[in-house]
Amino acid sequence: MEGPNALLLAVIGVGIMLAGYFLYSKYLSKRVFKLNDAYKTPAHQFNDGTDYVPTNRFVLWGHHFTSVAGAAPIVGPAIAVIWGWLPAFLWVVFGTVFFAGMHDLGSLWASARNKGQSLGTLSGRYIGPRGRNLFLVVIFFLLMMVIAAFATVTSGLLVDSPTAVIPTWGALIVALFVGQAIYRWNWNLPIVTVVGVIALFILIPLGDRFPLSFPDELLGLPPATWWIIILFAYGAIASLLPVWVLMQPRDYINGLQLFIALALLYVSVAIATPTVVAPAINNNVPADTPSLMPLLFVTIACGAISGFHGTVSSGTTSKQIDREGDARFVGYFGAVGEGLLALGTILVTTAAFRTVTEWEEMYDSFSSGGVEVFVEAGGTMVNQGLGLPAGLSSTILATMAVLFAATTMDTAVRLQRYIVQEIGQTFNVKIDMYTATAIAVGICIALTFSAGADGSGGVLIWPLFGTTNQLLAALTLSIVAVMLMRRRRPFLPVLIPAVFVIFVSIYALIVQLGQFYNDGNWLLLVLDIIVLIAAVWVLIEAALAMVRTRHQEPDPEDEEALTEEELLPAGTPRK
Structure with a gap:
């Protein structure tokens, strides 16, 4: 039976996500989190010009947006469509509205209301010291996976797509200019934005015309090794510089470029109106494909709900938010942006093929999907829809994937x-910050090169990323739920998603335990x-904290409890 038109799925998916932002996020902001623009955010309380x-x-x-939307919302959906387009579509669309948006907004609010403290510190305050220590273990493992894996993935993209090298690194020069123009020269933001975006898009055809690559061997090392070394050096420097100098303007201007590239992808779908050739439910999956339940919900983490988002929200974003009311746009709509990327990935990896046979040849094993399929299929879609040369179309998509991965990596190093x-x-x-950065980078470099100079060690523990990431999301929601309970606020919009994510994550960890044991993969088994013990322990502590709140005096409503020191002076200019 012929599948639906990809344009119809795009309209339905985008429509539901936008309805989530305009309706559901407004309810969360007013009734659940009660955002208050009069509250003095950590950015004003502790303004230090650095963090x-x-x-x-x-x-x-x-x-x-660019910090949370790394390669994962491309990789996860591009793999998960092997079970069929319908499960992936439903999880991304409704996960974005009721899980991811609420999670990102809630974690940002929770941190901003607590001096910009991280989730680890918040867990100590609202769950207990044991919960805090175990929470830090989970976060540390997750960030180690993200940094090491994204260094390997990004280096592979730069080796395979030399046309993306000039746009990727040229973006740093543009970002430095944007940072100085906004904060030092006080230029008009729209003018800076237009100039910056034009400069970035000039770099793309320039890169397509002049591809750059390392020789097959330089000083005895392959190209992938050199790119990994350069990426770690960049990540360390970016994590130490004041946030406004490089990381923030880079993410801002890249975010606009990436959103425009995403728009080109959707416009191409609208013009080409391709038919989805992949089955809605695939009953003919390759032999090595695991069961849909529960693996779908951890394969697509970023794009539906992601614990890494909470780490970003409470690690860097909460320290920069100007007014508390901005949390709705930054947090919830940031999750919508990632959901749109995941939805776009589903569309191109199921509809940019002529026949279902051609699609099945691409997905001949569970490991077949990924960034490469997205770049190839997305390039075909842009070529069909907009008529751009196939090479240039692939360069646009490759640059998009590289920039998403690189911006997530540098934020993760800082975190x-x-x-x-x-x-x-x-x-x-x-x-001190220098020693901490050296420790963070040193451990991740050791992991990345643990299996050889090609950096393949960076993906050794990646099979645990999805489950660890989702468990972190569940733990984050548990903290937010406790905060709401103590304030006698509506907590079911947080608690119900938390229970669901806890169930599928622990289920997935148990399933993977059997897989790792059967494969003799003792590192991943341990x-x-x-991770399983730490997560279950924290969840028990969180459940006990929730029970205790029933017997405690409620926290005073924030608006009544604010002191003069916690209020913005009247007439404070908005950034």
Whole structure:
């Protein structure tokens, strides 16, 4: 039976996500989180010009969107469509509205209401010291996976797509200019934005015309090794610079470029109106494909709900938010942006093929899907819809994938620096930012090169990313639920998704335990057990904290409890 038109799925999916932003996020903001623009956010409380910087909400949205939307919302859906387009479509669309948007908005609110503290610190306050220590273990493992894996993935993309090299690294020069123009020269933001975006898009045909690559061997090392070294050096430097100098303007201007590229993808779907050739439910999956339940819900993490988002929200974004009301646009709409990327991935990886046989040849095993399929299929879609040359279309999509992965990696290095410092505090050891960065980068480099100079060690523990990521999301929602219970606020919009994500994540961890044991993969088996024990322990602590709240006096409503020190002075200019 012929599948639906991809344009119809795009209209339905985008329509539901936008309805979620305009309707559901408004309910969450007013009734559940009660956002208050009069509250003095951490960016104003602790403005230090480095990590705490009051930021225009559009600029901050760009930082948040590109930090959370790495390669994962491309990789996950591009793999998960092997079970058919319908399960992936439903999980991405409704997961974005009721899970991801609420999670990102809630974690941003929770951190901003607590001096920009991280989830690890918040878990200590609302769950207990044991919960905090175990929470830090889960976050540390997750960030280690993200940094090491994204370094390997990004280096592979740069090796396979030399036309993306000039746009990728040229974006750094543009970002430095944008940062100076906004914060030092006080230029008009729309003018800076237009100039920056034009400069970035000039780099794409330039890169397509002049591809750059390392020789097959340089000083005895392959090209992938050199790119990994360069990426780690960049990540370390970016994590130490004041956030407004490079990381924030890079994320902002890249976010606009990536959103435009995403728009080109959707416009191509609208013009080409291709038919989805993949089955709605695939009953003829390859032999190595695991069961849909529960693996679908951890294969597509970013794009439906992702614990990494909460780490970004409470790690960098909460320290830059100008007004608390901006959390709705930055947090919830940032999740919508990632949902649109995941939906676009589903469309191109199921409809950019002529026949179902051609699609099945591409998906001949569970590991066949990924960024490469997205770049190839997306390039075909843009070529069919807009008539751009196939090579240039692929360059646009490859650059898009590289920039998403790279911007997530540099944010993750900064976050890991924070976590190392927090772990030091639990042992009463003060670790400066330079030492913390060296520890964070050093551990990830060791993991990346643990299996050889090609950096394949970076993906050794990636099979645990989805489950660890979803467990972190469940733990984050548990903290937010406790905060709401203590304030006697509506908590079911948070607690119901938390229970669902807890169930599928622990189920997936148990399933993977059997797989790792049967494969004799003892490293992943041990790490799986550690993550499982830590997560279950934290969840028990969270459940006990929820029970205790029933017997405690409620926290005073924020609006009544705010002191003069916690209120913005009247007439404070909006960034």
